[in-house]
Amino acid sequence: MIAYLLRRLNLFVVTIFVVTLATFALNYLFPGDTLENLSGISSHQTAEYNQIVQYHGFDHNIVYQYGMYLQHLWKGDWGISSSSGNDIVEEIKLVLPATLELSVYAMVLSLFIGIPFGFWAGLRHRRPIDLGILSASVLGYSIPVFWLALLLILFFALQLGWLPMSGRISLLYDIPHYSGFILIDILKSDIPNKQDALSNAIRHMILPTLSIALVTATIVIRITRRSVADVMQSDYIRAALARGLTRPQVFWRHGLRNTLLPILPQLVLQFTTLLTNAMIVEVIFSWPGIGNWLMQAVYVQDFPAIRGGVLAVSIVVIIFTLLMDIVLRVINPLKNRDIHGTI
Amino acid sequence: MFLLDVKNLTLEIETTNGWVKALDKVNISLKRGEISALVGESGSGKSLIVRTIVGALPERWKITADRMTWKGQDLLSMSEKARRKLTRDEMSVFFQNAPDAFDPTATLGEQLRESVPDKMLDKGFFWQRKQQRDALIIKYLHKVGIKNHRQCMQAYPHQVADDVCQKVMLASALVSKPELLIADDPTMGMEITNKVQILRLLTRLNQTQNLSILFISHDLLAIGNMATDMTVLYCGQTVESGKMAQLRNKPLHPYTQALLNSAPSFRKDLPPKAPLSSLSGTIPTLQHLPIGCRLGPRCPRAQKECVKTPSPKKLQNRSYSCHFPLNRSIE
Numbered sequence: 001m002i003a004y005l006l007r008r009l010n011l012f013v014v015t016i017f018v019v020t021l022a023t024f025a026l027n028y029l030f031p032g033d034t035l036e037n038l039s040g041i042s043s044h045q046t047a048e049y050n051q052i053v054q055y056h057g058f059d060h061n062i063v064y065q066y067g068m069y070l071q072h073l074w075k076g077d078w079g080i081s082s083s084s085g086n087d088i089v090e091e092i093k094l095v096l097p098a099t100l101e102l103s104v105y106a107m108v109l110s111l112f113i114g115i116p117f118g119f120w121a122g123l124r125h126r127r128p129i130d131l132g133i134l135s136a137s138v139l140g141y142s143i144p145v146f147w148l149a150l151l152l153i154l155f156f157a158l159q160l161g162w163l164p165m166s167g168r169i170s171l172l173y174d175i176p177h178y179s180g181f182i183l184i185d186i187l188k189s190d191i192p193n194k195q196d197a198l199s200n201a202i203r204h205m206i207l208p209t210l211s212i213a214l215v216t217a218t219i220v221i222r223i224t225r226r227s228v229a230d231v232m233q234s235d236y237i238r239a240a241l242a243r244g245l246t247r248p249q250v251f252w253r254h255g256l257r258n259t260l261l262p263i264l265p266q267l268v269l270q271f272t273t274l275l276t277n278a279m280i281v282e283v284i285f286s287w288p289g290i291g292n293w294l295m296q297a298v299y300v301q302d303f304p305a306i307r308g309g310v311l312a313v314s315i316v317v318i319i320f321t322l323l324m325d326i327v328l329r330v331i332n333p334l335k336n337r338d339i340h341g342t343i
Numbered sequence: 344m345f346l347l348d349v350k351n352l353t354l355e356i357e358t359t360n361g362w363v364k365a366l367d368k369v370n371i372s373l374k375r376g377e378i379s380a381l382v383g384e385s386g387s388g389k390s391l392i393v394r395t396i397v398g399a400l401p402e403r404w405k406i407t408a409d410r411m412t413w414k415g416q417d418l419l420s421m422s423e424k425a426r427r428k429l430t431r432d433e434m435s436v437f438f439q440n441a442p443d444a445f446d447p448t449a450t451l452g453e454q455l456r457e458s459v460p461d462k463m464l465d466k467g468f469f470w471q472r473k474q475q476r477d478a479l480i481i482k483y484l485h486k487v488g489i490k491n492h493r494q495c496m497q498a499y500p501h502q503v504a505d506d507v508c509q510k511v512m513l514a515s516a517l518v519s520k521p522e523l524l525i526a527d528d529p530t531m532g533m534e535i536t537n538k539v540q541i542l543r544l545l546t547r548l549n550q551t552q553n554l555s556i557l558f559i560s561h562d563l564l565a566i567g568n569m570a571t572d573m574t575v576l577y578c579g580q581t582v583e584s585g586k587m588a589q590l591r592n593k594p595l596h597p598y599t600q601a602l603l604n605s606a607p608s609f610r611k612d613l614p615p616k617a618p619l620s621s622l623s624g625t626i627p628t629l630q631h632l633p634i635g636c637r638l639g640p641r642c643p644r645a646q647k648e649c650v651k652t653p654s655p656k657k658l659q660n661r662s663y664s665c666h667f668p669l670n671r672s673i674e
Contacts (some may be wrong), residue, residue, distance in 0.1 A: 080357075144504075185585020234443070235438065236443065236445055236447070238438070238444070238445045239436070239444035239445070240398040240457070241398070241399040242394070242430060242438070242516070243430075243431065243436075243458050244428070244432070244460075244519075246423075253446075254446040254449065255448075257446075258380060258446060258447065258448050328518040334499070335500060
């Protein structure tokens with residue numbers, strides 16, 4: 001186990017290193033003068049300019065520049081946004097939790113939709129109900145997420161007027177920033193009409209969460225269905241049936257665990273796709289998350305912000321994947337199967 | 344009175360080329376206290392018969408039979424619940440390929456406890472039941488030759504050797520004190536000392552507890568010493584069945600002859616360095632089954648009539664399905 005953890009840690013360090021290398025390379029790939037992009041200062045002869053040359057290590061070779069970059073990153077100095085003039089780390093701290101909140105709810109929702117339907121389809125393998133669910137999931141999977149979001153807005157927000165169209169909470173409420181997760185912030189705060197604020201925030205959340213969750217749910221359905229169908233045909237399920245257990249008993253005691261264990265890593269991997277979808281959907285719903293923020297940065301060519309945003313999102317994805325890897329391994333009883341030699 | 348009586352069992356399974364008769368009019372019967380052998384090549388449908396008898400087939404497959412009874416009760420028309428109860432209380436199965444027949448994510452102990460039926464426990468409180476179960480299990484683990492029962496019960500199937508898995512499987516089959524044990528190749532791949540031990544245990548249980556055994560194997564040597572009856576299966580068709588001794592001495596069906604010849608220890612006249620006999624060709628796949636007698640294309644005695652399926656013929660207490668049987672004087 002220690003060896004495994006060390007290997008994962010090693011992978012983590014190496015991956016982060018590669019990501020910093022990629023974002024560092026971005027500096028030179030942006031159009032225009034590299035230093036001007038980074039600092040926003042265009043006059044070359046001022047004392048300020050010389051200071052910046054030294055700060056970024058531009059008076060030395062590129063390896064030195066990369067070293068300086070790593071040093072700045074490590075110290076939490078990710079640069080200044082050229083459009084707002086704020087520290088990028090501070091801005092990311094504001095927008096990243098909003099995205100994570102949306103993604104986590106969407107992930108949970110998609111699992112809650114996908115796994116039961118996947119089981120239903122898998123247990124009725126190749127029956128009409130299975131084919132129905134499968135067709136619906138193919139349809140859902142084929143719909144682009146931005147189009148689905150627009151459809152949802154058109155129908156539920158504009159035509160029926162049931163749900164708000166954009167934003168995170170109505171402007172009437174002023175929620176003090178605490179964790180960045182709005183539901184937690186509302187519960188923590190001491191504003192007068194907490195209940196109303198909470199329901200308002202939830203109503204704002206429904207459409208974006210739904211549009212992200214549906215796509216992932218269809219993938220979850222397909223993964224689960226495949227696994228259920230395979231497991232229910234395996235020898236040990238037959239053996240359990242022959243031992244005289246009823247079909248429900250066989251399913252709950254032997255089917256469920258064996259179905260979920262192999263697919264958990266695949267399900268977890270969907271989180272990265274989901275995060276990408278969340279960033280697109282944010283733009284449509286004007287959700288103040290990192291996707292929206294990055295898009296704005298791209299529009300106004302705020303290069304330090306693009307660089308910082310890419311790095312932040314990558315780090316979140318890497319940490320999440322690695323943590324889940326470790327958690328799944330700890331709970332899996334078959335973790336040492338491949339280590340034991342077989343004849 | 345037959346314990347198990349199966350007549351004209353046909354099993355149709357769905358393949359990519361449509362429905363195929365994997366079992367074609369199979370007949371098996373077994374009296375109480377008998378050891379009956381079911382032999383045939385791999386892929387001849389032996390394991391399918393086992394799964395049909397215990398009802399562990401996919402629900403979509405079509406089973407038809409003139410008769411499929413257990414102690415006179417019809418198995419096919421029985422409700423799912425009654426059938427489960429019956430398989431749980433009165434039959435046990437030893438599955439081929441024991442390591443795969445255990446749930447990989449549950450310990451062997453958990454799965455053994457599942458095999459102990461509730462009615463074998465005396466009416467204690469529910470917290471005493473686990474102990475009672477364990478006591479029974481440990482007794483049977485010792486019987487099949489596992490000494491280190493604690494370690495074995497805590498292990499996951501992948502943590503023990505294959506032959507230990509087989510022994511645990513046997514213990515779990517025997518612990519419910521069944522009337523019939525269906526043993527699908529219980530000694531596959533075992534070393535000879537273990538094998539003898541298992542076969543001896545089965546013979547002893549048959550003699551002392553009147554356990555009926557349907558023994559499925561291609562190990563003719565092991566079966567030859569144990570079984571009283573034998574049924575020979577080829578490609579899902581029963582070709583011959585009858586008393587072991589008769590079949591061994593005077594096989595009627597060419598396939599039985601070929602099968603016996605393929606086991607060198609059954610032939611006393613085999614000179615040293617002589618080529619071993621075998622049928623030409625291989626067993627056909629399910630998608631390309633020949634019509635009529637399925638042995639036809641490989642049979643040394645095949646003639647034009649063999650494209651029609653031979654109906655089973657009775658001769659004293661044995662039956663065979665062949666148009667041109669061996670060892671029979673023309674009446």
